[in-house]
Amino acid sequence: MNAPEAARDALAGVGPIPRDADGQVFPAPWAARAFALAVALHERGVFTCPEWSELLGGKVAAATEVDATDAEAYWRAWLASLEDMLAGKEVAQRADLERLREAWRRAAEATPHGKPIALPDRSTR
Numbered sequence: 001m002n003a004p005e006a007a008r009d010a011l012a013g014v015g016p017i018p019r020d021a022d023g024q025v026f027p028a029p030w031a032a033r034a035f036a037l038a039v040a041l042h043e044r045g046v047f048t049c050p051e052w053s054e055l056l057g058g059k060v061a062a063a064t065e066v067d068a069t070d071a072e073a074y075w076r077a078w079l080a081s082l083e084d085m086l087a088g089k090e091v092a093q094r095a096d097l098e099r100l101r102e103a104w105r106r107a108a109e110a111t112p113h114g115k116p117i118a119l120p121d122r123s124t125r
Contacts, residue, residue, distance in 0.1 A: 018071070018074055026075070027071050027072045027075060028072070028075075030075075030079070031072070031075035031078070031079075034075065034078050034079045034082055035075075035078065037082060038052070038078065038081075038082050038085075041082075041085075041086075041091075046085070046089055046091060047085050047089060051085070052081070052085065055081045055084060055085060056077065056078060056081040059077035059078075059080050059081050059084075060073075060074055060077045060078075062077070063076060063077040064077075083097050083101075103119055103120065104117070104119060107119050107120065
């Protein structure tokens, strides 16, 4: 089995990425960035397709079981899977991921609607 076939098989249990007639649908820029980061990490060999599909599949199933109509549930599961994979592979420390998540939350709350979120530099976090 070649790599594209293995990837398709591994992702079959995860469920489809939300799409419309134009392609993938990201509910917000953060979701597109999480997708791109996961793809880049996979391409660099940080994790395999089977590892990713196993982790993501369980999180997507749990998230959509809670509320199948929540448009962001899939992408929150994607982000949670990415954080878990980074911590599990020791690419990032769980505490660092939590601090960064909190910094983003504070920055988002402080940003006026429609303006880009600016994350403070490390010295102010």
